[in-house]
Amino acid sequence: MYLGSLYLYAYWFLRPLIKWFLRKTTKLCELQRVCYGEPSGASRTLGVEFSLTHSKTPQIQEVIRYLNERSENLEFIGKHTKTNIEFAVVTVLRVKKIHPTIHNQFIKSFGRTVEQIWGYKQLNVEVEELRRTAYDSSNPQHEEMLLGLWQRLNPDTRLEARVTKQWQDIGFQGDDPKTDFRGMGMLGLHNLYYFSDHYQKASQHVLLHSLHPVNGYAFAIVGINLTSLAYHLLQDGAAKSHIFNFAKGSPVMRHFHQLYCYLFCEFDRFWFDSKPKDIMDFARIRDDFETSIRTILANPHTVFRINMLVDTI
């Protein structure tokens, strides 16, 4: 611990010197070394992000400020994606005196990492917006999505009324799911809906597991708790390794939903492997699950393969 912090201190003290030395010997700036040296995906994007955020060059800090503002206003990805990325690339080429034709490959690689870094930030903002949107039963779109969730999970059973005990069959707490979304708001419903819509077979299969009379769990409530897990992994940056490796271009909402679906299927397996006595074991198993997911995500080569192949019995 002591040695580690000493090493870290020495590194930060010597970092300008190391960078200068490498620049002189390789004739490449740090961003180029990362883009040429690291494989595409999380290793490269995280390397570039580190280098950019620690840059002391005013022009680069200005680029960061500008792109942060764009992504916070949901304007990074969209109509102006190309110009936003170009702005970053052109500035770096100028400041670091990089020849655009010789380093054509750098332009492409660096541009892609910029797209990923600020796409991720924008995704964070979009996810946060959905989370802050409370479920509103007077909003027809919210209601439609909720009813759609039922249909996809239980295509053969009709919902007898909007407020009914049947909701408990898919793991809501009471007769009306609207109070169950709580702090996760519409994000919880969007996640559940996406899972049931895009992976209908897998979600029905997981639902069936959850109905086990002794050591089953409440599907929807656990789902909302997993939304909370996915949300925190995204917000604190732990999910970056997977997202940067998984999304070819900019991370978008779909990638977040798919991470959620992965977590749900994995949790289901983890739950039964943990041999729970009953539902009161949930907090412990959930925490163990989070620890195991975070350990895997700490590896920059991690990609969660969403393998929804369902064993048919």
Add this chain to the structure above:
Amino acid sequence: MGLLAILRKLKSSPDKELRLLLLGLDNAGKTTLLKSLASEDIAHITPTQGFNIKSVQSEGFRLNVWDIGGQRKIRPYWRNYFENTDVLIYVIDSADRKRLEETGQELEELLSEPAMSGVPLLVYANKQDLLHAAPASEIATGLGLHTIKDRPWQIQACSATAGEGIKDGMEWISKTVKKK
């Protein structure tokens, strides 16, 4: 912080551990209450599957707060947590008038449990910030609290999200426990 000050007051009973049990219907606000007691963020609460536990420690004094899910399916497990409870905190969503009767029945059953006999009862009439919330006096009457003779009890209006009224309830707990 208000809570810290209360906990300091509780210092006079050193090394004492208190086991507080938080019960109530789903969506009553138990977890929000628990988190605000522990001065944690309350923006990201999800429905409690199973239970949560937190220890709030202050100078040799420890509050072990058990927050058990309120969903009907989980209520049969409540009894597993009864033993050695020092104070029962029962949380009510004052704005959920439709379920006041249901919450009353659950409370009545709880109080008739042998393991709970004589355990002091604090009722939080939560969500007072909502427009249509029933006042604490009305809830007390509805629950028939005035007929309770076998234990100390108190009803406290509060809003766990706004942090209002919680302190007063905790002060009552500290007074009641000291008397014992």
